[in-house]
Amino acid sequence: MKLRKPVHASLAACSLILLAPVALAQGLSLQELPKKMGVAIQGRAPAAIHAATEKGLYVSRDQGKTWTISYPYRLPATTVASTPDGAIYAFMAGKGLLRIQGEERMWTPISNKLGAQVLTHLSGSATNPGQLAGLNQFGRIIVSNDGGANWQRLPSDYKPLTEAGKRGKKIFTQRCQSCHGVDGVGETFTTQALTDKNYISAPALDDSAHAWHHTDDALVKTILDGSPRTEKMRAWKKEGVTEEDARDLVAYIKSLWGQRALDCQGPKHMQCGK
Known part of the structure; x- marks a missing residue:
């Protein structure tokens, strides 16, 4: 199935194929990864490296030698980022904001209430774990004060x-x-x-x-x-x-x-x- 309209460059470039669970175990080399939209490191050595790609979220636990799907949908992931509290956030079109905390290995859905926006960049506060700031595909800064559950413009906007x-x-x-x-x-x-x-x-x-x-x-x-x-x-x-x-x-x-x-x-x- 092809995307019916180019909402964002990364969304228009790939097919949307729901993966069977068995696909989670299939490994790719770094060269075989789809186009990468972001990368983040989780934990201490040996760290996990998470990659957001045009065809899903991938993780490597062997310093980038092999990569496996970390969330069972081959949907465009437009960003992935680590925050000062050790959490990893990712945004996936059609699924919304996802999070991994600490040494977890499974993504937890946080919010899919951003409307026709997708996050292309994301950052977290060093002093307030619930405070996040993001950039959408139109270049607008949006913020969340509850860990990503709800988003709004900056007050000055x-x-x-x-x-x-x-x-x-x-x-x-x-x-x-x-x-x-x-x-x-x-x-x-x-x-x-x-x-x-x-x-x-x-x-x-x-x-x-x-x-x-x-x-x-x-x-x-x-x-x-x-x-x-x-x-x-x-x-x-x-x-x-x-x-x-x-x-x-x-x-x-x-x-x-x-x-x-x-x-x-x-x-x-x-x-x-x-």
């Missing part, structure tokens, strides 16, 4: 909300966030979303996708009337959302955009990219 934006945020949290994600980062990647050509994900509404390619009126219309492409985006006017509510929602959504998206909103985006 949020704009002050207008009164309309405050009302819109409340509506967004109640009606939109379950599909479009916290801070409008989009629907979380799943294996189905990455491989099923007929699956339509709820798009990101921040400035990482194309919400800003549409005018305020066009966004209001979609909120009220729904989308002909998918029943998932239903006509909210049938469920009590008014035009004023929809415009408040748009005000909140636009608070998630950077200045370039605001300046280039609507038809102007065609010229801004030149």
Whole structure:
């Protein structure tokens, strides 16, 4: 199965094949490893070396001579990193953030709630083990204060909300966030979303996708009337959302955009990219 859209360079380059458990025992040489996206060392000598690759997570326990799959999915792993407390974190598209602590050998799933984001870099605090900072594929810094369970932008990356934006945020949290994600980062990647050509994900509404390619009126219309492409985006006017509510929602959504998206909103985006 091939990825249906190039969300990230490492995601577009490989097939998504679920591995049978027997594949865990198959060893590769360093030269046979798929393209490497990151590396981290676990423990003291003899240390384990973990590698994130375009086709999964691998580990070597013999100083890099042989490598075996360490998590039973051949999905793109976009980063792996060690933190000062001795933990190893990795991010895998479709599976989310994973962790190994101490001398453990098995990855523990931590969170798959990053929406349409993938982590490309990750770092941990030397004084607060629960504090993590990451970089997503769009170059935005995101942080977690609970060991990776939940992620958000840096406080300085949020704009002050207008009164309309405050009302819109409340509506967004109640009606939109379950599909479009916290801070409008989009629907979380799943294996189905990455491989099923007929699956339509709820798009990101921040400035990482194309919400800003549409005018305020066009966004209001979609909120009220729904989308002909998918029943998932239903006509909210049938469920009590008014035009004023929809415009408040748009005000909140636009608070998630950077200045370039605001300046280039609507038809102007065609010229801004030149």
